[in-house]
Amino acid sequence: MFETVATKDRQSLYQDPGVQLLLNKFVKGDIVELVPSFDLEHTVRYPEAEIALDGDITAAKQLVERLWDVGIFKRKFFEKILVCPTCFSANVSNDYVCPNCNSIDIERKTLLEHTSCGTIESVDNFLVEGILVCPKCGRELVEAGIDYQKLGSWFQCSQCGKRSDIPNPIHRCRNCGHIFTIRDTGFVSVYTYRLSSDAEEEFKRSYVLMKPIGAVLEGLGFMLDMPGQVAGRSGVLHRFDTVATKGSEVIVLDLIASDKQIEEAAIASLYAKVFDVAPSRAFLIAIPSLSDKARKLAGLYRISAIEAGTSQDASILLRDKFDWPDLTGIDDAASDLPL
Ligand SMILES: [Zn+2]
Ligand SMILES: [Zn+2]
Numbered sequence: 001m002f003e004t005v006a007t008k009d010r011q012s013l014y015q016d017p018g019v020q021l022l023l024n025k026f027v028k029g030d031i032v033e034l035v036p037s038f039d040l041e042h043t044v045r046y047p048e049a050e051i052a053l054d055g056d057i058t059a060a061k062q063l064v065e066r067l068w069d070v071g072i073f074k075r076k077f078f079e080k081i082l083v084c085p086t087c088f089s090a091n092v093s094n095d096y097v098c099p100n101c102n103s104i105d106i107e108r109k110t111l112l113e114h115t116s117c118g119t120i121e122s123v124d125n126f127l128v129e130g131i132l133v134c135p136k137c138g139r140e141l142v143e144a145g146i147d148y149q150k151l152g153s154w155f156q157c158s159q160c161g162k163r164s165d166i167p168n169p170i171h172r173c174r175n176c177g178h179i180f181t182i183r184d185t186g187f188v189s190v191y192t193y194r195l196s197s198d199a200e201e202e203f204k205r206s207y208v209l210m211k212p213i214g215a216v217l218e219g220l221g222f223m224l225d226m227p228g229q230v231a232g233r234s235g236v237l238h239r240f241d242t243v244a245t246k247g248s249e250v251i252v253l254d255l256i257a258s259d260k261q262i263e264e265a266a267i268a269s270l271y272a273k274v275f276d277v278a279p280s281r282a283f284l285i286a287i288p289s290l291s292d293k294a295r296k297l298a299g300l301y302r303i304s305a306i307e308a309g310t311s312q313d314a315s316i317l318l319r320d321k322f323d324w325p326d327l328t329g330i331d332d333a334a335s336d337l338p339l
């Protein structure tokens with residue numbers, strides 16, 4: 001059976017307790033989407049993922065990326081965050097500077113015209129103790145649009161005195177002090193993340209559904225690989241949802257969950273692997289049930305079929321299959337033949 005690197009990575013991620021905690025929240029519907037929150041120090045954070053990683057902000061970000069990388073998460077563009085090109089900090093200011101001397105010490109000035117006498121001066125020159133008084137004729141300006149007109153604004157540099165219509169926009173990094181413009185600004189794309197539906201199925205099967213089954217086998221002293229691989233007599237590696245070993249005893253188990261009866265094709269494909277591997281026992285957990293043909297075929301192939309509505313119920317039935325301490329190995333598998 002061919003497995004891509006991503007598939008293997010996904011399987012190992014499903015075994016990670018932090019990943020299980022996070023993905024379980026998606027499966028239960030507690031989380032629909034991971035929405036990033038802007039953070040001056042960390043650029044972006046995923047608070048819901050942090051809970052699964054004991055509050056480790058950086059590890060949570062890395063995990064989210066990793067889950068996307070292997071196809072467990074899908075993502076959608078959310079926003080671009082401007083960062084310092086030198087230190088990548090998002091703690092960046094937007095400043096406007098004098099085009100002549102680059103000083104940040106600029107002021108916006110507004111030009112007024114006194115309607116009756118025609119005097120044109122900046123607002124500062126009209127301001128006397130909070131009211132507007134014409135510097136030439138001395139009359140008070142009361143109503144905008146009637147007594148006076150606003151003619152426009154400009155910026156005046158307090159350092160070099162030069163006027164400009166539009167000052168130059170610059171960015172200043174509050175972390176490292178680097179000053180830069182749009183031309184060398186760094187941008188970080190930020191995404192929202194959702195659990196892909198394929199991965200949800202895969203996770204449910206390899207973790208949520210397998211958990212009670214794994215617990216039963218562990219309780220019986222087996223070492224588990226979930227999923228696991230066993231080399232067959234042909235040399236081919238076969239993958240099973242669970243490979244349980246205790247001494248020389250090897251148990252293989254596959255689980256199929258469906259919304260309808262499971263047909264004999266599932267039995268046939270398990271049998272092809274079982275035939276090559278020749279384990280002590282082979283189980284097929286069928287949720288919710290097998291078709292009559294599939295059940296007969298399982299008996300014929302000495303595959304212990306467990307049919308149950310839930311994996312919890314299946315785990316109880318599985319436990320029952322081990323309740324006869326003297327019946328182990330292939331002899332026991334024979335006892336599963338429908339008589
Ligand atoms: Zn200047
Ligand atoms: Zn005047």
Ligand SMILES: [Zn+2]
Nearest residue numbers: 084087173176
């Ligand atoms: Zn910086």
